[in-house]
Amino acid sequence: MSIVLVGAFMATLDSFIVIVAGPAIQADLGASGGELQWILAGYQLTYAVFLVTGGRLGDMCGRKRMFIAGMTLFTLASVACALSPTAAGLVAARLIEGLGAALMLPQVYAVITVLVGEKDRHRAFGMLGVVIGLASIGGQLVGGLLIGADLFGSGWRSVFWINLPIGLITVLLAARHLPGSRAELPRTLDVPGVVVFSAALFLLAFPLIQGHEAGWPWWTWASLAASTLGFALFVQIERRTGDRGGDPLLRISLFATRSFSVGIVLILAIYAVLTSYYLVLSITLQDGLGMSALGAGLVYAPAAATFFVFSVIASRLVPKRGRRVLEIGAIVLTAGYASTAIVLTGGLPFTPGLIIPTLMLQSAGGGLLITPSLNAVLTRIDPKDAGVASGVLSTAQQVGSALGVAIIGIVFFNSFDPSAHDKTEAAAHALAMSSLFTLIVAIMATVLVCLLPNSPRAATDTK
Template structure:
């Protein structure tokens, strides 16, 4: 393989701050951060276009995000340790090459299964690649320089979060070389090539003198447990919740129990556990894991719901949908800037609580805006609520990791950091699964309810279309069943048997049907974001389990 050829190894610097190419190395590390952040965001915008071309059910859109985040969550548990064992530069190269090739495979995918597998492979290689860069920064730079180096992540991640959805929408709409949505993955090829060549040229090699042993069985147990919980949550609704879905959920809980027992035994035998079991006896850490799972689940899941509403419900193009979410991204950047200007040190846990409240108000305001504006809604109506959602996200996320880590001992920080980052990704995967499933479970009933509530309007439409009054009740019932079954259909390209009537060919009836489906999406969005509000309220309560202040940076052992 490429990374095992006899390339010249860059000698590790003897002390932080002595390696002359360290600032160039930082740009290489930032390049892969941009790749990861873009890939975490773009499929939400491009998802409906991908499903339209490749076919399949709406769950494909859920899996595009869930496969990536779930694979990354599992990989991050051990990604940093692979660098300790085999060398950070080597694992960075393997991760960057694998991520780039997986991006190419995603862009060339011809079936939904191929694309989902490609996304999972992207996530796994991303989990190998990302921890190495962060670890190298700690070893390349002096403490004073580290503040500047890590400070560069804020603007870069902010610009990526702002530009990611817009870039995705633009690339899909522009349809360069007839590639359509595939260009969102092809754009990784030059970034990946820059990262690989830059790593070969400018990254020094680091390897721990006393490398930990890899807990392979622990990784397998964690991966199997997470998959057993996630798969039925995404696919259960489409399959009408067969018994085996609930068996899988129960098996997932059992596997995680076995994982906990196995990790405790490794610790007793003085072996390196994947996650230090003593961490779970600390209220701050256990509370932090629960908070991370709920908060990031609400955050990522709500982004998917907004995609469903904007592109499927309102019929926005990918570019228009990306531009509509721009105020949220700008709000997130503003929240991070405010937190970095001294609020984190001054307020500590109160800032996390404040951010959660602001985000909750923003989500509730979004739901209220959708409800009140109805069919007349425009992107401008959503700007205030989107800004609030983003600002709350930035304020809450900025102090999260340091506050949770303040409750663990120095020697546990490495294990705790890996577990927290994994839970962040795992929460995103479960948020996509749960909120996406709730959305499509509610949609058919809401559409049918709107047809029932507007029966008088429908009678007038039928009369205008020349439908005799004595046949109108049967036609109304047929239209109701057709719209309900159509929105309940897993594959929107399939025409249900209840829609075989020719009555829907009338332009007046077709316009009425479109209006009711849009109203159904509106009502479903309001109710699903109500679930998000409940999750954020739960996150607010869990935050009280955390320490009041973050640990000062110089006290933390990374």
């Protein structure tokens, strides 16, 4: 558990740690706005596109082997990021880093699903939820601390150098201690399914990442429409492969399990607000208030601590209270976003101290919701489908993040006028509008939680 949780932490952290490093990277490498966006989001693109394939490769070749391969590629790509002399080189290294994460992360979920008994699985997923949540919320804090420390004069490059020692140690420990496992029945790689699914995901993710910077030209909408057709074609291919007795990349029947189908949509909604909100908050603190990367990172510290406490509480309450814990978490999360919007529009001067309590309220709800939601999605999945189902879950996290960044980017940047006389007030207004958007998504998440089975042990999939 300790070994695979390190992998989950690193893969998630690198989606967030670069956010506070963005201004320093742009100044040092002379990156354009588009290049900076690709440095931040290119990682998520390859991450999202290859996650399901990474899960299937784990089923076929062994989860231990693919975890080590993914961690090795991730670590080497991190070194390439740290050494990149140009923005284009950094973008290329980040794309490879995302591929390493895509090979690694599905094995984390699969190892827990396969090797941990049902009695203790909720605790294991609770630990995983704590780790992912802390990496998500604490990523900016870690990034700010590393940049502020300026270790060996490395500046922003330290956010990538830190992966080298951790990655090497994790690979060595995994090689010695991680049990081997793979799908019990022989599995094959569904090449047509891989190609069509990857193409459909790319057609969805690329315009979401690039659309705002490009001004949403016609090709972005054409790409989104083509992705819909691609997913429809993928469903047909998978059904025909299964009907012929083949081994489809994704059994469509998985979505007949209510905890899985509703849970995947819930994960999409949660991560749509999680990544995007902390991105615009970082921009608000640094561009609006003129804070340093370290100062912006420290603003997240109370929220990160709150998330940790309530994640631990959730892992202990879920076995007794079931879905009720998720419902309370969703309501508290919704209240957190609502309170942020209220205080920002209340006429008080915008300072970090004004929003830290509301960020803590958000984190309390997130700790109660995010931690047990992972178990809610995978709790009824057959171990033979653990790798692919885990890949779908991880893909939902990344696609949700891309959707959130795209939509909240429109809301934030259309509301934020950097040339305004009072830049602080302009940033506060833009963050308030973004908080209203996340409030709407949080309300949707609350409804989805109510559609989940009440208890993994007591409820059936059709109820």
